[in-house]
Amino acid sequence: MSARRLGATGPGATAVHAWLLLLPALVLLVAFTHWPAVATFIDSFYSTPKGSRPAVWVGLENYQAMVDDPVFWKAVRNNLWFAGATIPLSIGLALVMALWVNERIAGRAFLRMAYFTPTVLPMIAVANIWLFFYTPQYGLLEQLTGALGLPSHNWLGDPRTALACVTVVAVWKEAGFFMIFYLAALQTLNPSLREAAAIEGASRWTFFRRVQWPLLMPTTLFVLVNAVINAFRAVDHIFVLTRGGPDNASTLLLYHLYEVGFKFWDTAYAAAITVVLVVVLASVALFQFFVLDKRVHYK
Amino acid sequence: MKRKTFTLFLAAAAAASLAWTPAQAQAQTTEVSFFYPVAVGGPIAKAIDGFAADFMKANPGIKVNPIYAGTYQETIVKALTAHKAGTPPVTSVLLSTDMFTLIDEDAIVPIDNFVRTADDKAWLDSFYPAFMMNSRSGGKTWGVPFQRSTIVMYYNKELFKEAGLDPNRPPENLAELKAAAAKLTKKDASGKVLQYGVQIPSTGFGYWMLQTMTTANDAILANDAGTQVKLDDPKVVESLQYWVDLGKAGVHPPGVVEWGTTPKDFFEKKTAIMYTTTGNLTNVKANAKFDFGVGMIPGNKRKGSPTGGGNFYIFKKASPAQQEAAFKFIKWITQPERAAVWSMDTGYVAVSQAAYGTDALRKYGRDFPPALVARDQLPVSVAEFSTHDNQRVTKALNDAVQAALTGAKTPAQALQDAQHEADRILRSYK
Numbered sequence: 001m002s003a004r005r006l007g008a009t010g011p012g013a014t015a016v017h018a019w020l021l022l023l024p025a026l027v028l029l030v031a032f033t034h035w036p037a038v039a040t041f042i043d044s045f046y047s048t049p050k051g052s053r054p055a056v057w058v059g060l061e062n063y064q065a066m067v068d069d070p071v072f073w074k075a076v077r078n079n080l081w082f083a084g085a086t087i088p089l090s091i092g093l094a095l096v097m098a099l100w101v102n103e104r105i106a107g108r109a110f111l112r113m114a115y116f117t118p119t120v121l122p123m124i125a126v127a128n129i130w131l132f133f134y135t136p137q138y139g140l141l142e143q144l145t146g147a148l149g150l151p152s153h154n155w156l157g158d159p160r161t162a163l164a165c166v167t168v169v170a171v172w173k174e175a176g177f178f179m180i181f182y183l184a185a186l187q188t189l190n191p192s193l194r195e196a197a198a199i200e201g202a203s204r205w206t207f208f209r210r211v212q213w214p215l216l217m218p219t220t221l222f223v224l225v226n227a228v229i230n231a232f233r234a235v236d237h238i239f240v241l242t243r244g245g246p247d248n249a250s251t252l253l254l255y256h257l258y259e260v261g262f263k264f265w266d267t268a269y270a271a272a273i274t275v276v277l278v279v280v281l282a283s284v285a286l287f288q289f290f291v292l293d294k295r296v297h298y299k
Numbered sequence: 300m301k302r303k304t305f306t307l308f309l310a311a312a313a314a315a316s317l318a319w320t321p322a323q324a325q326a327q328t329t330e331v332s333f334f335y336p337v338a339v340g341g342p343i344a345k346a347i348d349g350f351a352a353d354f355m356k357a358n359p360g361i362k363v364n365p366i367y368a369g370t371y372q373e374t375i376v377k378a379l380t381a382h383k384a385g386t387p388p389v390t391s392v393l394l395s396t397d398m399f400t401l402i403d404e405d406a407i408v409p410i411d412n413f414v415r416t417a418d419d420k421a422w423l424d425s426f427y428p429a430f431m432m433n434s435r436s437g438g439k440t441w442g443v444p445f446q447r448s449t450i451v452m453y454y455n456k457e458l459f460k461e462a463g464l465d466p467n468r469p470p471e472n473l474a475e476l477k478a479a480a481a482k483l484t485k486k487d488a489s490g491k492v493l494q495y496g497v498q499i500p501s502t503g504f505g506y507w508m509l510q511t512m513t514t515a516n517d518a519i520l521a522n523d524a525g526t527q528v529k530l531d532d533p534k535v536v537e538s539l540q541y542w543v544d545l546g547k548a549g550v551h552p553p554g555v556v557e558w559g560t561t562p563k564d565f566f567e568k569k570t571a572i573m574y575t576t577t578g579n580l581t582n583v584k585a586n587a588k589f590d591f592g593v594g595m596i597p598g599n600k601r602k603g604s605p606t607g608g609g610n611f612y613i614f615k616k617a618s619p620a621q622q623e624a625a626f627k628f629i630k631w632i633t634q635p636e637r638a639a640v641w642s643m644d645t646g647y648v649a650v651s652q653a654a655y656g657t658d659a660l661r662k663y664g665r666d667f668p669p670a671l672v673a674r675d676q677l678p679v680s681v682a683e684f685s686t687h688d689n690q691r692v693t694k695a696l697n698d699a700v701q702a703a704l705t706g707a708k709t710p711a712q713a714l715q716d717a718q719h720e721a722d723r724i725l726r727s728y729k
Contacts, residue, residue, distance in 0.1 A: 051405030135560055136552060137492075137569045152491055157554030159705050245502060246555040246701035262376045264691040265404065 037278065044271040055268065062272035072273065074248045075256040082167055082252060083231035089171045091223055094178030095216075099208070101179075102186045112183070119177040127240035130169045131156075134241070159249035162242050166250050169237050174230060178223045185219040186212070217296035225288050232281060253277055328362045329624040334391035335365060336374035336609065346644045354631055361624045371609065375400075378614075382406045387614040390625035395433035395610045396685035396693075398441050399525045403687060407612045409439040413626040422630055425651040429606050432682035436525070442610030443629050444650040446641075448576040449604045449673045449680055450511050452597070453583055456590040458483055458494070458571040469572075469594030473515060473541060476572075476597045480550035483571035496550040498570035499542065500558040505700035506684050506693050507607060508574055512538035514681050515599035520696075525686040526728045530696060531711075531718040539703050539710035546704060555701050562586070576607060577673035580646025584667070593669035595676045603679035608647065639663075648673045686721070687728040695720040 044062055046055040066072050101112045118126060133140040134155040142152060155165050189212065197207045235254040238244060244251035244259070257277070261270030333351070337343045344367050351363040368374035371394050379401075381387045387406065401407045414423055423440060430444035456466035462482040470476040480496025487493055499508050506520075513520060518534035521527065529535070545551035552570075565573045566586050574596070583591060596604040611629045613622050631637070638654035641647065643663050654660055655674060664671045686692045699717035702708040708716070 051403055131557075131560075135557075137564070138567055146491070149489070154552060154554035154556075157552075157556060157705070159707055243502060245697075246705050247698050247707055249705075259694070262380070263372065263694075264688065265379065265400070266691075 040271045040274050040278075043268055044275050046268055048266050048268040050265075058268075062269050063276075065269055066272055066276070071248055071251065071256060075251045075253045078163055078249075078251055079232060079253045081163060082170070082234065083228065085164075085167045086170045086174065086231050086234075087224070087227040089167075090174040090178055091220070091227055093171065093175040094223065095182055097175065097179045098182030098186055099212075102183060115176045115179050117176065118173045119180075121173075123173065123236040124240060126173055127169060127237035130165075130172075130237075131241055134165055156242050157246055159246050162246060162250040166237060166241055169241065170230075170234055173237075174227070178227070181219050181223055182216065185216050189215055221288065221292055221296045224292075225285070228284055228288075229281070232277065328360055329620050331361060331363045331390060331621055331624050331628060332388040333363055333365045333625075333628070334368040334374050334378050334388040334393075336368055336371045336392060343645060346641065350632055350637065350641075354628055357631070358624075358627065361627065363628055379404060379406065382614060382616060385616060387616050389617040389621040390611055390613050390629065392445055392609040392611055395430075395442055395444070395447070395606070395608060396683050396689050398433060398436060398610070398612075399685060399687045400689050401612060402436065402441060406615055407441060408615050408622065409441055410443055410613065410626070411440050413613075413623065419630070422633075425653055426633075427648075427650065427652065427677050429677045429680040430648075430650060432523075433606065433685055434610055436523075442612050443633060445609055445611050445629075445633065446578065446645070446647045447606060447608040447610075447650055448578045448647055449606050449676050450507065450574055450596055451577045451580075451604070451672055451676065452572060452574055452594040453565060453579075454572045454592050454594060455565070455568065455587075456592050458568065458589075459592075462571075466590070466592065469592060470597050472597050473512070473599045477541075477545065477548070477550070480545065480572065481548065484550045492549065494568060495552055495570045497545065497572040497574075498552060498556055498561055498564055499545075499574045500556045500561040501700055501704055502555055503558040503697075504607075506696040507605060509535075509539060509542070509696070509700050510605040510681070510684055511574060511596045512541055512599075514603040514605060515597065515601065517600040519681065520684050521682075521686050523682075525689075526725055528686060528692065528718065528721045528725070530699070530721060531715045536711045536714055539700065539714060542700075543703050543706075543710055554705050578608065578645060578647045580669065580673075581644065582646070584646070584669075591669075593672045595672060601679070602676075603681055604676055605683045606677075606680050607683050642670070646670070648677070686725060688724050691724050692721045695724070 043055075045057060045059060047058045047061070049055040097115050101108055101115065105111070136142060136154045136157065137152060139155075141155060146152070153161070155161050193211055194207070197211060202210070232253060234252055235258060238250060238252060238255045242250045244255050253273070254277075257270055257273050260266050260273060335347055347365050347367075351365045354363055355361065366388070368377045368391075374391065375393050375397055378388055378391045378393060382404065393401070410423070414420055423443075426434075426444050430447050431440070434440055434442040434444060452469060454469050459466040459479075462479075464479055464482060470479045476497065483494070483496035484492060485494040499511075501508060510520065513535050516534040516538050518529070518532050518538070520529060520535065542551075546553050558575075561570075561573050561575055562579055562582060564570050565583070566588070568589075577593075580593065595602060611633075613625050613629075617625070632641075633650055635649075635651060635653040635657050636659070638649040638651060639657045639660035642649035642654065642660060649655055649660060655664070655671075660670075684693065684696070695717045699708075699713035702716075703710045703713040707713075
């Protein structure tokens with residue numbers, strides 16, 4: 001009755017109706033996504049307000065400070081290294097694990113669970129566990145290398161290994177999560193494809209390379225998008241494991257951003273770093289959606 | 300009829316509210332939110348809750364709401380974020396070194412605002428002068444010492460005996476420390492170190508540990524106004540070189556040593572001597588399964604250690620009634636009897652001479668002399684490194700310490716870089 005009355009009063013009312021339906025989501029999106037982004041962009045051209053000293057327009061000064069900031073560049077280099085290692089490693093590992101637990105093997109359910117466990121744990125808990133793996137002299141890693149007669153090593157306290165150590169933790173945590181997507185995708189593949197390949201006498205490798213891998217492409221893109229986001233979003237385990245140290249050897253962009261924003265309270269400079277981070281991530285996302293997305297669907 | 304009922308109801312409600320208001324005003328309580336951090340082991344949260352409960356029993360008009368807010372770092376982030384949002388805690392325990400930051404953010408009020416009676420004045424004068432060095436600036440008192448500490452040297456008496464050292468005479472100066480550490484270092488047949496002589500942590504509080512050695516060398520890192528630092532002083536370079544040399548000699552772990560796992564390394568006998576805050580004393584007492592001793596920080600040109608730890612601050616944006624209530628709570632909790640209990644529960648230094656005069660703490664000190672070492676070190680203590688924009692300047696110094704310890708830079712180069720960075724940051728405060 002009421003719906004008919006609304007429909008009867010013409011297209012204007014329909015538009016109002018539509019906007020009203022959109023309103024709750026719109027309010028949340030504007031309040032928590034769009035407005036903060038715009039405000040951050042504006043703030044990045046002002047100085048940091050402090051006590052009784054209000055913010056003043058400084059133009060590109062914050063961006064100039066960023067160019068001159070050696071720790072920022074160190075964080076950029078570290079983050080690229082971190083992304084370059086975690087993305088292929090976690091995706092590759094996820095694929096191998098998914099292919100394995102997709103087969104009919106003994107203890108399959110147990111294996112699947114074991115692979116997925118790290119994903120369920122909070123990152124802070126994971127980092128605390130790994131902190132004791134890496135502890136010099138009596139940590140798990142030390143006991144293993146010690147049993148092999150290798151010399152003792154301070155894994156997190158040495159700038160040459162600190163970043164690699166936090167990378168390993170991230171891969172360990174992420175691979176299980178991505179495995180779930182691959183596993184789901186593998187199970188939607190038509191079984192007749194496998195039968196056909198078997199009749200043709202295709203080897204397992206050929207079947208994977210020619211059939212499974214191309215059909216998994218949309219999943220790979222989805223996982224890739226997530227992996228890229230995670231690589232630049234990673235911060236929690238840094239707090240527990242190294243706090244960016246030693247001497248900034250394992251500082252990632254978001255950790256640097258946190259330090260500038262909430263440790264030094266230089267909110268204007270932090271806003272400028274945020275803008276750069278958002279622009280870079282947005283361009284990667286646009287590339288993935290508009291270029292890669294067209295190429296992954298197998299026809 | 301219906302309307303009449305409604306009017307009646309309104310009238311009744313109004314009458315009830317009128318009758319109720321005076322009673323409510325009488326019972327009205329002032330709420331005091333109180334953020335506090337924990338930086339050492341032990342059941343600190345329970346002790347704080349106990350204090351708050353006792354205080355509320357004695358002061359029914361005030362409700363103290365203690366909120367555990369994480370580490371010192373996390374607590375100041377929460378307190379300052381809340382300050383910027385307009386609703387800070389009424390009072391908080393934060394690092395004494397964050398005083399300049401809090402003043403610059405216009406976040407706190409001087410304690411002097413609340414000191415009116417002769418009794419209040421006597422109370423403010425009762426704290427150890429060493430602790431007031433990080434609590435005063437520009438002629439005003441901004442913080443009240445609470446969980447204050449100094450760095451002390453913990454050593455394993457059994458390992459001292461095994462190495463042929465006198466377990467009742469810890470190293471007195473830097474040369475003796477190095478010699479003792481060499482004797483205390485144990486290696487297996489392949490040359491792998493099983494036990495280090497000494498361990499000085501370098502994450503989180505690297506600058507603080509460096510200060511133990513610069514104080515021994517008679518160097519002061521920052522001026523009282525917090526506007527100038529002297530990090531590239533040759534005496535400072537020499538201090539950092541000494542620390543690096545301990546690692547090179549193989550008597551100190553290589554690279555950067557974790558603050559948090561250092562007590563565990565000591566319990567596991569992976570190190571015979573460790574430097575850490577006296578705030579860890581109760582933790583060590585409970586967990587060390589061997590006879591241990593506590594010594595003053597070894598000297599060189601002079602003795603001494605920087606003080607450390609947290610002060611009470613009162614936030615500006617709280618209402619006057621809340622600030623007064625917070626002041627009352629702070630005054631109450633720092634009374635000698637309470638300071639004595641707090642010191643025994645945690646190992647932190649009791650903040651006043653009078654606390655050490657209480658029967659409880661006198662007896663505790665007699666039975667457990669290590670509890671008095673930090674206090675005895677106070678007369679030769681210096682202010683902890685603190686400047687404007689403190690976290691940022693401190694990070695520059697921490698990075699320098701880590702760069703030198705990991706061999707990325709020479710001590711001279713690292714400290715020169717830190718000085719350069721600190722000068723840049725402090726430029727606007729001169």
